[in-house]
Amino acid sequence: MSSCATEPCAVPEAAWRRALKLIGQADEIALSCHVSPDGDALGSMLAVGFVLRSMGKRVVASFGDRQFAVPRLLRFLPGQDMLVPPKDYPAAPELMITFDSSTFERLGLLRDHTAAAREVIVVDHHLSNAGFGTVGLIDGTAAATAMLAEQLIYRLGGRLDRDIATCLYAGLVTDTGSFRHSSTTPAVHQMAARLVATGLRTDEIARELWDRSPFGYLKVLAAALDRVTLEDGLVWTYVTRVDRAAYGLPYAELEGIIDIVRRTDEAQVAVVLKEDDQGAWQVSIRSKGAVDVGAVSAALGGGGHHNAAGYTAHDTVEETMVKFRRELGKA
Numbered sequence: 096m097s098s099c100a101t102e103p104c105a106v107p108e109a110a111w112r113r114a115l116k117l118i119g120q121a122d123e124i125a126l127s128c129h130v131s132p133d134g135d136a137l138g139s140m141l142a143v144g145f146v147l148r149s150m151g152k153r154v155v156a157s158f159g160d161r162q163f164a165v166p167r168l169l170r171f172l173p174g175q176d177m178l179v180p181p182k183d184y185p186a187a188p189e190l191m192i193t194f195d196s197s198t199f200e201r202l203g204l205l206r207d208h209t210a211a212a213r214e215v216i217v218v219d220h221h222l223s224n225a226g227f228g229t230v231g232l233i234d235g236t237a238a239a240t241a242m243l244a245e246q247l248i249y250r251l252g253g254r255l256d257r258d259i260a261t262c263l264y265a266g267l268v269t270d271t272g273s274f275r276h277s278s279t280t281p282a283v284h285q286m287a288a289r290l291v292a293t294g295l296r297t298d299e300i301a302r303e304l305w306d307r308s309p310f311g312y313l314k315v316l317a318a319a320l321d322r323v324t325l326e327d328g329l330v331w332t333y334v335t336r337v338d339r340a341a342y343g344l345p346y347a348e349l350e351g352i353i354d355i356v357r358r359t360d361e362a363q364v365a366v367v368l369k370e371d372d373q374g375a376w377q378v379s380i381r382s383k384g385a386v387d388v389g390a391v392s393a394a395l396g397g398g399g400h401h402n403a404a405g406y407t408a409h410d411t412v413e414e415t416m417v418k419f420r421r422e423l424g425k426a
């Protein structure tokens with residue numbers, strides 16, 4: 096196996112060395128990932144957390160959501176005893192490591208803690224990563240942050256066990272769209288083979304991630320699909336707080352709707368506007384190739400990748416779509 100999960104490796108050797116040195120010197124290490132964590136963010140963080148703990152480090156892990164709760168579909172991940180809510184997170188950590196967060200803003204309530212931390216190692220695979228922090232383990236060609244987390248684990252002298260592999264697999268399988276996206280390189284499958292070889296149950300993980308929606312999800316999905324619109328290669332819809340309230344459906348359950356909307360053959364770009372509990376629109380965007388929705392999203396205050404991106408909007412649905420179409424037109 097090469098020394099790097101992806102070829103060519105974008106992380107300079109000096110950055111790995113500096114990260115290992117800081118980790119070696121630290122007694123307590125504070126881990127964090129982006130708000131509303133997905134499988135890659137939470138999985139990468141917990142996987143590294145296991146290894147740091149086995150090295151004798153005190154480990155705390157968190158993410159900066161106002162309502163601190165692990166999304167239902169990620170509750171099967173092992174290692175959640177490492178998690179503390181933001182209010183119990185060290186105010187000025189000696190060493191912090193962030194996972195899958197492309198910007199400082201994506202750390203939410205943990206921004207002040209990050210700003211006050213002595214050293215911040217940023218582990219991420221977003222091309223758009225602005226490079227906050229003091230050490231960047233950033234590779235925009237990696238399919239998932241989990242690939243960089245695996246590298247970090249090996250370089251720390253850690254070994255994969257089933258718990259660690261389950262966390263990393265959750266990141267790899269979600270960020271590659273179940274090994275379907277163009278980011279699915281031989282290195283991705285090779286990593287998957289190493290993970291599966293630990294004895295993890297890919298069928299059970301798949302069921303946890305995709306086949307445990309509450310009944311209300313189907314009803315909310317039906318409402319979203321009922322008002323879906325196709326216009327000039329763009330397919331889009333929205334889901335309101337009212338839609339969800341009727342079935343007591345948490346916001347986090349909406350994540351998979353974009354994957355259904357994007358199936359539309361006539362569309363190159365798919366958009367779902369999801370109203371969160373605060374009344375803001377979380378906009379999910381997907382592209383089938385030519386259009387760089389990461390750039391569109393960045394122009395609207397968000398970020399992401401060429402084929403998958405998102406941002407937050409505070410306008411009405413109509414105004415949000417007017418602004419979105421305008422940016423899409425420029426892309």
Ligand code: 5GP
Nearest residue numbers: 198379380397398399400403404405406407
């Ligand atoms: P999703 O639609 O799954 O929520 O987001 C897709 C991708 O877009 C994420 O992996 C993330 O890279 C990016 N993204 C989503 N929302 C935001 C946001 O509010 N800000 C930034 N910078 N990126 C986002």
Ligand code: MN
Nearest residue numbers: 135195240270
């Ligand atoms: Mn990711």
